[in-house]
Amino acid sequence: MEWYVNxxxxxxxxxxxxxxxEEVYLSALYDESNTFIRKDxxxxxxDKKDDGDIFSYWKTKIPKKLETVQRYANIDVFYDLFNxxxxxxxxxxxxxxxxxxxxxxxxxxxxxxxxxxxNGNEYLVLHNVKEAKDTEVLKPQxxxxxxxxxxxxxxxxxxxAPQVSAGNA
Ligand SMILES: [Zn+2]
Numbered sequence: 001m002e003w004y005v006n007x008x009x010x011x012x013x014x015x016x017x018x019x020x021x022e023e024v025y026l027s028a029l030y031d032e033s034n035t036f037i038r039k040d041x042x043x044x045x046x047d048k049k050d051d052g053d054i055f056s057y058w059k060t061k062i063p064k065k066l067e068t069v070q071r072y073a074n075i076d077v078f079y080d081l082f083n084x085x086x087x088x089x090x091x092x093x094x095x096x097x098x099x100x101x102x103x104x105x106x107x108x109x110x111x112x113x114x115x116x117x118x119n120g121n122e123y124l125v126l127h128n129v130k131e132a133k134d135t136e137v138l139k140p141q142x143x144x145x146x147x148x149x150x151x152x153x154x155x156x157x158x159x160x161a162p163q164v165s166a167g168n169a
Pocket of ligand 1: 045
């Protein structure tokens with residue numbers, strides 16, 4: 001599968017109204033036939049949307065003019081995606097989850113405990129500080145460039161790139 005990447009539409013998927021300055025809207029990531037498709041909704045239309053196949057969702061606030069940095073609970077968005085990708089076997093999603101784990105380690109939400117090999121694959125054993133439990137992440141064979149490329153894909157999907165250091169990949 002491929003990541004289907006569409007930029008934030010800046011308008012509601014249902015009523016097609018363009019979001020205004022400082023408006024809070026909701027984005028849903030639909031899992032349609034193994035492809036992630038992002039749709040944005042205004043608050044009024046959120047209850048009217050199709051609830052089937054939603055993989056994850058999050059809120060975004062349109063920044064004020066001249067405000068360059070957009071920050072709205074992005075850690076929670078990435079954390080939610082990380083958890084929901086746990087049992088996915090598709091290689092794109094395995095790569096996605098690994099890159100998210102690098103970001104969450106940087107944010108000290110996950111801590112590396114150890115790693116082990118099984119069936120030729122390397123697994124990282126991470127302690128989830130937030131929920132006081134351990135979780136395993138398959139470490140794919142990715143070059144630094146590939147890690148950056150996956151990071152870029154996540155950023156386009158979520159509209160805010162996770163700051164990942166490729167150095168510790
Ligand atoms: Zn709407």
